[in-house]
Amino acid sequence: MTAAQGDHSQVGSGLQAAPLLEARHIRVQFGGNVAVHDISLSVRPGEIVGLIGPNGAGKTTLFNALSGFVRPAGGQVLFEGKDITRLSPQARARLGMARTFQVERPFEDLSVLENVMVASFLHHRGHKAEDLAYSVLERVGLADRATQPAAELNLARRRRLELAKALALEPRLLFLDEVIAGLNPPAQAEMILLIQQLADSGLAIIMVEHIMQVIMTLSNHVVCMAFGELLAEGDPVSVANHPDVIRAYLGEDDD
Numbered sequence: 001m002t003a004a005q006g007d008h009s010q011v012g013s014g015l016q017a018a019p020l021l022e023a024r025h026i027r028v029q030f031g032g033n034v035a036v037h038d039i040s041l042s043v044r045p046g047e048i049v050g051l052i053g054p055n056g057a058g059k060t061t062l063f064n065a066l067s068g069f070v071r072p073a074g075g076q077v078l079f080e081g082k083d084i085t086r087l088s089p090q091a092r093a094r095l096g097m098a099r100t101f102q103v104e105r106p107f108e109d110l111s112v113l114e115n116v117m118v119a120s121f122l123h124h125r126g127h128k129a130e131d132l133a134y135s136v137l138e139r140v141g142l143a144d145r146a147t148q149p150a151a152e153l154n155l156a157r158r159r160r161l162e163l164a165k166a167l168a169l170e171p172r173l174l175f176l177d178e179v180i181a182g183l184n185p186p187a188q189a190e191m192i193l194l195i196q197q198l199a200d201s202g203l204a205i206i207m208v209e210h211i212m213q214v215i216m217t218l219s220n221h222v223v224c225m226a227f228g229e230l231l232a233e234g235d236p237v238s239v240a241n242h243p244d245v246i247r248a249y250l251g252e253d254d255d
């Protein structure tokens with residue numbers, strides 16, 4: 001494992017601010033199987049928190065618990081200090097949280113713009129919804145594809161559309177679920193730049209990503225899980241060099 005990380009300790013303007021989202025002692029259980037055990041983390045405006053860990057570590061489950069798609073068996077999720085542990089994903093979206101999904105699911109027959117408008121209608125109507133959707137497409141570099149059916153987009157553009165749909169909710173906190181893995185190197189570089197720009201604009205970001213180099217490049221803070229538990233956390237360099245993290249990754253044969 002190599003870490004080609006820069007110094008992001010001062011990136012963004014809000015890193016000294018109070019946490020936007022705070023998770024305390026999250027526990028998620030599926031029957032007798034404890035998928036997430038006692039995980040705590042927080043993210044501030046402008047900060048990128050990277051969530052890593054071997055397959056089955058519980059990353060997606062934690063993600064789902066934070067974004068409201070899974071109900072934790074224990075612990076608390078706070079947004080701006082308010083307990084949102086029991087709120088639905090829709091209610092969280094209204095507060096300013098949005099997420100992407102690992103498997104993009106656009107409405108294939110709708111245009112790229114219409115797909116984004118489905119999300120922008122949450123806060124706006126008519127022309128305002130359309131204007132917002134268009135400006136989000138410009139932000140992710142898809143404006144020239146606005147009228148194209150989503151079905152015609154290649155993987156890199158489908159990922160951007162997935163991101164655009166989340167941004168159209170005008171979030172302050174963004175969950176990114178493996179938006180980079182599987183892209184070719186130029187598309188990866190573009191997506192990395194875009195994510196950094198989003199953080200620099202003040203968005204708080206929590207991202208799950210399998211490509212260690214990407215996490216190390218982008219994250220201000222890294223949380224590493226294994227078997228549902230916290231293995232290590234801290235700045236990218238110290239986590240990448242943590243003996244338990246190295247051991248956990250060396251033990252993998254498929255990444």
Ligand SMILES: Nc1ncnc2c1ncn2[C@@H]1O[C@H](COP(=O)(O)OP(=O)(O)OP(=O)(O)O)[C@@H](O)[C@H]1O
Nearest residue numbers: 030033034035053054055056057058059060061062
């Ligand atoms: N809906 C579910 N029902 C039962 N068990 C589940 C469910 N979702 C996840 N699990 C289990 O919880 C554990 C953690 O899975 P999870 O998908 O969160 O890990 P992950 O770190 O995201 O893995 P990957 O990197 O492979 O996506 C695994 O043992 C998995 O089988």
